[in-house]
Amino acid sequence: MGKKNKKKKKTQDNKLDPACNTRNTKNLIAEVNMNTKEDLVSQLPDDILCCIISLLPFKSAVKTSFLSTRWRDLWKTNLVRNGTKEDADIAISSFLIDFNDLYRSRNIWGVQFNFHNGNVLLASVSPNRKLHLDFSTAKQEFPRQFGWQLDLNCQTFMYLPPSSTFLIKTLHLVSVSYHNNEAVSSLVSNFHFLESLIIAKCNGLRSLRIAGSPILGNLTVFDCPQLKSLHIKASWLHTFRYRGVLPWFSFEFRELRLHDAMFDFRKGPGYRFANHDFNVFLHGIRYAKKLTLCRWTFEVHIYNNSCNLYSNIDLFMLIDSIDV
Template identity: 35%
Template sequence: MHNTITMYEQNSDIISTLPLELLLYIISFIPFDSARLTPFVSTRFRFVWSQALLVAHSLNGSIEAISRFIHNFDEHDPSKNTRKLELHLDKSTFVSTILAPNNVMHMSFVYGGSKEEDSFCWRIQTQDQIPKRVESRGFLVKTLCLDSVYSLTHEVVSSMVLDFSLLENLKICGCKGLTSLTIDSPSKLLHLSISGCTKLRYLDIRSTKLKTLHYQGFLPSIKIHEHFNLTNAVFDVRQGPNYCNNALDIGPLLLIIKNSQSLTLCRWMFEELINPSISSSWTSFQFYKLHDLRWIDNSMKQENINSLISFLKFCPSIERIFITIDTNTYSSKEETTVNDYYGRKHARVLRNLKLVKLEGSKSEEGKNQLILALQEVVDINQPLLILSSFP
């Protein structure tokens, strides 16, 4: 009986005995979301999934093969529905392209050079006109994720983006040589995310439809050419500024985040840029629609808490506050004082605040000081939940 069970167990995994070519053919019929789970189906499939891609070589460093790969894609044709392409530009550099579900395309550049990447300026422009008809063939890109684009490939990528007439979501990360970026999408782009571009000093945005802007890294000089109303704005600039003195015109930036419902902000950005502008020019400025605030700071010192309270007085509709304490967060070298005259004169009771969550701070004293400070601006009849956690 024992031997019979053993033989059955040995022969039960019939799929693993099939030739690699046949396994790849089977995968080609499976939807992507299911196909990527095949490593859990069979021991053999663990290796098959990593090989279910096209490998090509470029003789002249061109990435035109990627355009052909996108254009020829046909989800219903097993011979054309491969979703991964690895294009080798030379012995040490290649581009990985993945066509994911929901019209998402990932492009990741792996640069094998030993020298530091050359600096470059980049302009990305999208088609302004809506196509009269959408081609039934090919892969339609609505979300584009670009990782580690470098000086020798950025122009080709820009020309490729021009063909993505339905592009709504653009994510750029890890472009270490990028110093200046221009986004020119007058009426199409809805979501823009930029992170890990450590040399970026200038960011120009020309758009009227942008709804979300996520920026992570050193804060560059940002120029807004057209007005648009963001609903979600993230400025995770805990690394500090990366622009020359007075090179950032905060006025247009304030206008696009004024109606945000969700906002991520560092204390230093409020103290150095936002508060001076509001105090001197816009005495009636309010974040009327702001519901969720994510506040990044380096400590819970009393003066830091005072800055947070000053900011909250501009947010009459705030409901949730998430405070992240990161000791490596940039802080002004010169002592900055927050003018709270407007806050004292027009202090509004926070009647909608329901939750405050503090992360990364082990200081009970800081937490208690925060609670005392909040009592000055929170409606005493409003139940308030305060949570804290740290690694």
């Protein structure tokens, strides 16, 4: 702003004194800039900043969101479309089918859909074959409750499927709701090589049933506030992380050889809980090599109720909380 005023003043001076040297004023402006270190880039129009961001590699583009509030959401701007749910389904399918070519040629890493009702869907892919689907809801109304059965593709392939889309290795699902869980299930059934699955912040989700594939190794379920029951059938799972209310856990497999299990139940039980249930839960994870529990869980459920921890655990850790 200071720069602008100074320039305006200079123009006026010019009119009064034509002999005045423009270059001196420029040097003066340069000096002022050097001293105050004015943030000039943030004064550029959104269009230009978005254009610069669109030329960056994915991680650099996301890093620009941490610069200041001015930059916070700019990296998403190139991705935004408006429309109906049907438009979004089409746009996201075509984005997924083409993403490898698009990504290579134009650094397009995602699409954000703004629905007329204020809901937003952000689909983005990072270069390490990670797909992030975030269904944020603008409305804070009481979410409709739902049960969700998520069956991962268990087919093994003798040859690679035609589209590289299906090579996605990590899937991050945020804020899946009653309205879109079936669409998500149908999308997920296309991913044959999914190794990691993260499900977070699903409001209204009461029961979740996950049937994993032989290559699903990582599962994370975080912060689903209404979750009352969690059923897992994934015999090759080696890493499992859970944070949120304590649901009724059931594991359907003969031998679950977890290498690393982390549980943070500080929010307390999400259903009518009996102390015996905790023994059932511990039995389910009895082969875990490394078990991490939040301190609260240990003190309330294990220490006070004399539950049994299994002796084959190599590493047992107590922590205050699990961060993402």
